[in-house]
Amino acid sequence: MVGEEHVSMIPIAPNNVWRAKVNGRAQEILAPSNAILLDVLRDKVGCLGVKRGCDMGTCGCCAVLIDGEPRLSCLTMANECVGSDIISVEGLSNGAHLAPIQQCFAECGGSQCGFCTPGFLISSQALLDKNSNPTDSEIATAIEGNLCRCTGYQQIIQSIQSAAAIHRGDESPAKPASDAHSDPHPSGPE
Amino acid sequence: MTDGYVQQPGSSKDVRVDGKRVAGKMSFNPPGSGGSRPEMAERDLDFIPEVEGGREAQPAGHHLHDKYRTGTTVGKRTPLVDGNAKVTGQAWYGDDVRLANEIIGRIVRSPHHYAKVKSIDTSKAEALPGVLAVSTGADAPQRFGVLPVTKDEHAMAVEKVRHVGDLVACVAAIDEATAREAAALIEVEYEVLDAVHDPKKGLLDVDDPIHWRGQYHIGSTNVQKRVFQEFGDRSKLEQARATHHGKWKFMGVNHGFTEPHAVVAHWDPNGRLQLYTPQQVPHYAHRALATVLDVPMHQVNVIRTFVGGGFGGKSDPFPHEMCAAILARKAGRPVRITFDREEVFWVNRGRHPSHIEVQLFADDDARISGFEIDALIDGGGFASFGHVTSYYNGVLATAPYELGSFHYTGARVWTNKPASGAMRGHGAVNTRCAIEVGMDDLAEKLQVDPIDLRLANLLPPHSKTITGFRITSNGMRQALERVREGSDWDSKFRQLPLGKGIGIGCGFFISGSGLPIHWDPNKFPHATVHIQIDMDGGVTVHTGAADIGQGSTTAVAQVVAEVLALPLEMIHVRSHESDTSPVDLGSYSSRVTFMNANAAITAALDVREQLLDAASEILDVPAKLLILNDRRIYNKKDPAVGTSYLQALHKSQEDKGALIASGAYRTPPMGGVHKGAAAGLAPAYSFSAYVAEVEVDVDTGLIKCTDVWAAHDCGKALNPLAVEGQIIGSCHMGLGQVLSEQMVYGRTGHLQNPNLLDYKIPSVHEMPNVTPIIIESCDPEGPFGAKEAGEGPLLPILPAVVNAVYDAIGIRVNDLPLTPDKVWAAISKKMKREDIADAQDLPVPRIDFSELQAKIAKRSTEHNDRDGRRQRSEDTDPYINGVLFGFDPSIPPEDQDGDWKISVRPDSGQLESLGLAGSAWTKIEQRKMEDGK
Ligand code: FES
Numbered sequence A: 001m002v003g004e005e006h007v008s009m010i011p012i013a014p015n016n017v018w019r020a021k022v023n024g025r026a027q028e029i030l031a032p033s034n035a036i037l038l039d040v041l042r043d044k045v046g047c048l049g050v051k052r053g054c055d056m057g058t059c060g061c062c063a064v065l066i067d068g069e070p071r072l073s074c075l076t077m078a079n080e081c082v083g084s085d086i087i088s089v090e091g092l093s094n095g096a097h098l099a100p101i102q103q104c105f106a107e108c109g110g111s112q113c114g115f116c117t118p119g120f121l122i123s124s125q126a127l128l129d130k131n132s133n134p135t136d137s138e139i140a141t142a143i144e145g146n147l148c149r150c151t152g153y154q155q156i157i158q159s160i161q162s163a164a165a166i167h168r169g170d171e172s173p174a175k176p177a178s179d180a181h182s183d184p185h186p187s188g189p190e
Numbered sequence B: 001m002t003d004g005y006v007q008q009p010g011s012s013k014d015v016r017v018d019g020k021r022v023a024g025k026m027s028f029n030p031p032g033s034g035g036s037r038p039e040m041a042e043r044d045l046d047f048i049p050e051v052e053g054g055r056e057a058q059p060a061g062h063h064l065h066d067k068y069r070t071g072t073t074v075g076k077r078t079p080l081v082d083g084n085a086k087v088t089g090q091a092w093y094g095d096d097v098r099l100a101n102e103i104i105g106r107i108v109r110s111p112h113h114y115a116k117v118k119s120i121d122t123s124k125a126e127a128l129p130g131v132l133a134v135s136t137g138a139d140a141p142q143r144f145g146v147l148p149v150t151k152d153e154h155a156m157a158v159e160k161v162r163h164v165g166d167l168v169a170c171v172a173a174i175d176e177a178t179a180r181e182a183a184a185l186i187e188v189e190y191e192v193l194d195a196v197h198d199p200k201k202g203l204l205d206v207d208d209p210i211h212w213r214g215q216y217h218i219g220s221t222n223v224q225k226r227v228f229q230e231f232g233d234r235s236k237l238e239q240a241r242a243t244h245h246g247k248w249k250f251m252g253v254n255h256g257f258t259e260p261h262a263v264v265a266h267w268d269p270n271g272r273l274q275l276y277t278p279q280q281v282p283h284y285a286h287r288a289l290a291t292v293l294d295v296p297m298h299q300v301n302v303i304r305t306f307v308g309g310g311f312g313g314k315s316d317p318f319p320h321e322m323c324a325a326i327l328a329r330k331a332g333r334p335v336r337i338t339f340d341r342e343e344v345f346w347v348n349r350g351r352h353p354s355h356i357e358v359q360l361f362a363d364d365d366a367r368i369s370g371f372e373i374d375a376l377i378d379g380g381g382f383a384s385f386g387h388v389t390s391y392y393n394g395v396l397a398t399a400p401y402e403l404g405s406f407h408y409t410g411a412r413v414w415t416n417k418p419a420s421g422a423m424r425g426h427g428a429v430n431t432r433c434a435i436e437v438g439m440d441d442l443a444e445k446l447q448v449d450p451i452d453l454r455l456a457n458l459l460p461p462h463s464k465t466i467t468g469f470r471i472t473s474n475g476m477r478q479a480l481e482r483v484r485e486g487s488d489w490d491s492k493f494r495q496l497p498l499g500k501g502i503g504i505g506c507g508f509f510i511s512g513s514g515l516p517i518h519w520d521p522n523k524f525p526h527a528t529v530h531i532q533i534d535m536d537g538g539v540t541v542h543t544g545a546a547d548i549g550q551g552s553t554t555a556v557a558q559v560v561a562e563v564l565a566l567p568l569e570m571i572h573v574r575s576h577e578s579d580t581s582p583v584d585l586g587s588y589s590s591r592v593t594f595m596n597a598n599a600a601i602t603a604a605l606d607v608r609e610q611l612l613d614a615a616s617e618i619l620d621v622p623a624k625l626l627i628l629n630d631r632r633i634y635n636k637k638d639p640a641v642g643t644s645y646l647q648a649l650h651k652s653q654e655d656k657g658a659l660i661a662s663g664a665y666r667t668p669p670m671g672g673v674h675k676g677a678a679a680g681l682a683p684a685y686s687f688s689a690y691v692a693e694v695e696v697d698v699d700t701g702l703i704k705c706t707d708v709w710a711a712h713d714c715g716k717a718l719n720p721l722a723v724e725g726q727i728i729g730s731c732h733m734g735l736g737q738v739l740s741e742q743m744v745y746g747r748t749g750h751l752q753n754p755n756l757l758d759y760k761i762p763s764v765h766e767m768p769n770v771t772p773i774i775i776e777s778c779d780p781e782g783p784f785g786a787k788e789a790g791e792g793p794l795l796p797i798l799p800a801v802v803n804a805v806y807d808a809i810g811i812r813v814n815d816l817p818l819t820p821d822k823v824w825a826a827i828s829k830k831m832k833r834e835d836i837a838d839a840q841d842l843p844v845p846r847i848d849f850s851e852l853q854a855k856i857a858k859r860s861t862e863h864n865d866r867d868g869r870r871q872r873s874e875d876t877d878p879y880i881n882g883v884l885f886g887f888d889p890s891i892p893p894e895d896q897d898g899d900w901k902i903s904v905r906p907d908s909g910q911l912e913s914l915g916l917a918g919s920a921w922t923k924i925e926q927r928k929m930e931d932g933k
């Protein structure tokens, strides 16, 4: 590089107002017109639960639901989803209660280090929204874009199956023998 | 008997009995405080050992800690205590730490493999608006390194860069774009040097070795460490009935954790450094930071964030941690540095690329008369844990089999690649694969079943290996038997059609390293845990154990909950900050459950005693008659006489306020006296056996592993849910190494796949169906009998798959990973050699048992009895490796037989005959040069 003319790498994209609904709340944010959705979500909206594992669409940690579809936010321009309804891991729970999928991941070993978990939760929620009676291979297809280095996927599949059972209403989730309450705000028997 | 105990306000429902309001006025119901259960739970007899009157079976005998079991949580499938933080997105990893006023740091990395840094011009970067700090190696001349004997790293290059991606300078600016721009404006002048890429070349003398170790330098080579070990009687090897010779090549493997490294450094208003980092071993980072920044350790607070996977890759102190601290000090603002995925591959510390040669010998009785191992390991640009790796490649092969002799030569060389380091199964994985495949081949040549061959050559519980490791509990035999049964081995082995195969592999791993590398284990413990309970009854546990997803926080909480009979939600583990956690070596060498849980039990027992004394005073019942159960302490003989946990707690707090206790763990004295005897020494060892079934497409060479039966001896599963998770996860990681993962260095030495697209980690579709089988051998010194389950389970999957591939197509490929191109090349070579036109006509291996099969079956039945008695401690006589060869079990063989050798240096006559790595011994250390020795 010595002696060569240096070309600036600072992007000079103009700032735009970015409008979308994130986890049920309308956002109006000033962001460069070429901003990546992952950056906007993490750095501007404050959704730090959306993880950056690779920045190139290979790990699935950054998945979010855009209008109900699971998408990789690291490969999505923020501008593409102006006006969309975006749900990140922070928006999955039902008020103070964990969503069934969250509860089952916590209880069935679906999460070890937890870094891949937000992405898996999004992919599996998207599946369960359409199909509450998935086969193991349908589950595998739904999470094939998500990489987990800790669990070997098996307990993740079990977690999703037990969440599916709750969605169908046929079972209460597989209760572990211990009494540690997975839902921080258990709603009681009613 | 005491008066009724008044509950905390609001802790019970408004209950009326006979029209009278009784809530809050009952004598002990609901007892204690906290928890979400309104009533006291009954003792869970299913989880109380038989010897204590419960119903938990104890096939492996009683344990020291049995009497402290309360049936609360140990042995139950327990979700991770921090699971809710993870599923809600609230777990804070490195890059999630956002401090007010933060700025962003970037690192300038070397584009050359090996070069002298002649000059660095930072002026343009400094002049760029928005840049707040720039730093180069001149700012941090102090060396550091994870092992005190090999401090060979700098925060940034001081004189040379040693691999592409090595750190040269760093910048901090108001935002990422400006920081990147500034990094590009730094002008570095290099003088490119001759790089070494091939580890074999690392053995040669060169003009400019990658590091210079002064008088300890070996010749002028790039050999960082060499090891020679010779144990036993090698003269018998010539008479072997069967021999195996394997020459292996293993590619480098990266940890591939999902969270890239990230660090936040902040000098607080009092001038103390607060450093947030996802570290497995915050204590090493703490030490290194103090050295490099030249501040006392007490002026640094290392805050471990949640760790998004470690597997050994986050255990070195890292230069970027120093860079962040230096930049933050210069700029006076918090600095955050987050890695790209590519940078993760530049720091690497993954599994060493290796050339390993093994020879195995079996005699006429199908005894293993010798293992000969030669391992040349490619360390990359820095030492990292290399000293230890060099030993582990050999010494961790000395069990589970009883050996007639053991000979190991190893060398780790520096090359101009990103440094290799510790990765799950540290140092043991590659050699284990070669050895277990060798065992399979020996069985083939002896015409016996490979499982029976192993069963007839196992070291028993409570024995000593050939190099002097003390084995306590040992569940190897049960593990082999369970996978044989589970996989229906006897009706599949050598009977499946072409393209389908089944294979076996075993594993052996340390449960904690016996030697804390920074201090004398007799002068300071390995692990310390503090417990503190205040008026509210909640238990705060301080530990330095670093939870990296394996669940160490949960394990520590569990053992405290178990001893004190409190619900898990009353235990709060604080393990993030070095300011509050006692010094601890963190999460590596599978030490956490063994050492920290032991320390936690000791501390909890102290608290227990104080509570029982107080209860005894309240109830006027001797403490030894009292039973702790779910927030209540009562008389064993008359359960109606009791007091609540809170009441006893408050009684014991009368004079001192909060209850405080501290517990520590230290390894017992053990091991031999030869040089290197401490390497591989551990207070306990884990054992495992896997059977894998594969399908091989003979027309493409594609291998699919379909089923795995995975038995692992973890002593006692404190939390079966987590143990199973570790087993399955280990399978996944090992399967990656054997089938698809490799760091590919091209012809010019460049790493070609530093990303997760080209570096192929198995996805959900490649995962076989794993049946985890937990073996509980009840370790006498483990917490409630537990040993490790995090690393050992990885070892057996590699050889099990390689052996299954042989069973399927009759071909052994000794070059991992077994990618379709290599497998197909081997298939077509064989077709050419044997003149086979269609791959579908390949011969499949079959077996006819020889007369030895009956002989070894008989021996293993005898050993089965022997091992059972020893496991239950009915037979506690010493057993030293060599008994199978006719020696007295109580006297070391070297005292019985003149030919039995123990040597850690080759004698001059041996130098000629040493293998590839062994040839490092032909070089002379600098300090011995003058006298020509
Ligand atoms: S960060 Fe988006 S897929 Fe990895």
Ligand code: FES
Residues within 6 Å of the ligand: A110, A111, A112, A113, A114, A115, A116, A117, A147, A148, A149, A150, A151, B258, B308, B309, B549
């Ligand atoms: S839980 Fe660690 S990567 Fe999936």
